[in-house]
Amino acid sequence: MSERDDPVIGVLLAGGLARRMGGGDKCLLELAGKPLLTHAIERLAPQTDALVLNANGDPARFAAFGLDVVPDPIAGYAGPLxxxxxxxxxxxxxxxxxxxxxxxxxDTPFFPRDYVARLLEAAQPHHPAIAMAASGGREHPVFSLWPVALIGDLRSALEAGTRKILDWTDRHTTVTVSFDMIDGPDGDVDPFFNANTPEDLERAQRIVEMPS
Structure with missing residues (x-):
């Protein structure tokens, strides 16, 4: 974990339904001999001052990872927000x-190791702005830096039925930070590539096996 005067809490999101993977916990599927969740932890933990996992259901299935597991505070599947x-x-x-x-x-094993630092640099001058990652001309709302000061507004929006991230972020100052693509076996790969399907997981394996 990092140490800084302006601490950042890392939150790994595992609340999805994984329909395209046949259900279950996508993040527990293995890539290169270890769960996708382990890859994500190894990426995010060094960039943050504490790390928690957002997941619903029995938290015991994640006990081996040593993280606090926090469920959605809104009833029903309310999405990433x-x-x-x-x-x-x-x-x-x-x-x-x-x-x-x-x-x-x-379920995203390749996101940048300077992801938090770059978003923090972009957001700090505009606090309480949201900083959102982008790559290849696309925004990645799940990969964002969020001011805790917006907690009350977010809860009110969710209770009023807001579910799409951009529907909420569009109401607030948001800065976008663009990240470069990474090398893959078949050309450029989005660094925020995630394993939504079995084919995606096979592609991720080919990326991992590339010569360094």
Whole structure:
């Protein structure tokens, strides 16, 4: 974990339904001999000051990873924004000095190792702005830095039925940070590539097996 004067709490989002993988916990599928979740932890933990996992259901299935597991605080499957709120509420309870949380998908093994630092640099001058990652001309709303100061507004929006991330972020100052593509066996690969299907997982394996 990093140490800084302006701490950032990392939140790995694992609340999805994984329909295209046949259901279950996508992040527990293995890539290169270890769960996708382990790859995500190894990426995000060094960039943050504390790390939690947003997941619903029995938290015991994640016990081996040693993370606090925080469920969605909104009833029903409310999407990634509910995971953002769960992370903000954890930060308020456990690290009240933290002004930010940084979210990442738990099935994304290649996101940049300077992801948090670059978003923090972009967002700080505009606090309480949201900083969102982008690559290849596409925004990646799940990969964002969120001001904890927006916790009340987010809860109100979710309770009013807001579910799409951009529907909420469009109401607030948002800065976008673009990241370069990475090399893959068949050409450029989006660094925020995630394993949504068995074919995606096979592609990720080919990326891992590339010569360094």
């Amino acid at each position: 509910a995971g953002v709120l769960a992370g903000m509420e954890w930060a308020r309870r456990n690290r009240p000095s933290a002004r930010w949380i940084a979210t990442a998908a738990s």
